[in-house]
Amino acid sequence: MYLNALQPAEGSVKNRKRIGRGTGSGRGGTSTRGHKGAKSRSGYSQKSGFEGGQMPLQRRVPKYGFKNINRVEFKAINIDVLQALAESTNETVFNFEFFKSHGLVSKNDKVKILGRGEVSKTVEVHAHAFSQSAISSIEKAGGKTVTL
Template structure:
C-alpha cells in the first residue's frame, strides 16, 4: 500500500441524490419534498423553538427570578487546601498571586477563605473575604488573616 493507491473503504462513500433532474430520474417534479406548503419551498427554515403554531415551550413557561447586578462572586478556598499547599511548599504568606500561581483561582477572581478542615501552619493569608470560622482557625494556628 502507498499514497498512490489509497481509497475509501468499500461501501463507506455513496453518491448523493440528484434531485430535480427530470421525471426519468424518479426524483423530478416535487423532488421528494411532497406537495406545496412552506417545507416544499426554497429558502424555508423554521424558527428556533417553532412548534407548528402551537404556543412554544419558552412562551408557555412563565418568567421568574432575576439576576442581582450587585452580587459579588467569590472563589472559595478551604483551610484544608491551604494546609495541603503549606505541606507541599512551606511559605510564610499566601496572597492572591500565590493562589493564582497554584491554579486555585483565576487572576481576576475574588477569593474567600472558608473554614472546612484545619490549619496547623502559622501563615499570613491575604484574601478578599474570610468566614468567621476561618479567621478563628488561622489566628489559633498563629497566623494572620488580612482582608484586601
C-alpha cells in the same frame, strides 16, 4: 510517488446530491421536499420555537427568579486546604499567585477563604474575602489575613 497520482482517501469524498434534475435522477419531481405545504416552497423559514400554533414551550413555562448582574462570584478555599498546602510545601505566605500556580484558581477568579477545618501553622493569607470563622481560625493560630 507523483503529483498526478495523488488521490483522496477511500470514502473521504462524496458526490453532492443533484436535486431537481429530472425523474431519471431519482431526485426530480418534488426534489426530496415531499408534497405541498409551506416546507416544500422556496423562501420558507420558521420562527425559532414555533410549534405549529400550539402554545410554545417558552410561553407555557412560568417565569421566576432573576440573575443579579452585580453578583460577585468567589472561588472558595477552605482552611483545611491551606493546612494541607502548608504541610506539603512549607509555605507560610499564601497569595493569589500561589493559589494560581497550584491550580486552585484561574487568573480572573476572586478568592474567598472559608472556615472549614483547622490551621496549626502560622500563615499569612492574601485573598479577596474571608469568612468570620476563617479570620478567627487563622488569627488564633498566630497568622495574619490580608484583604486584596
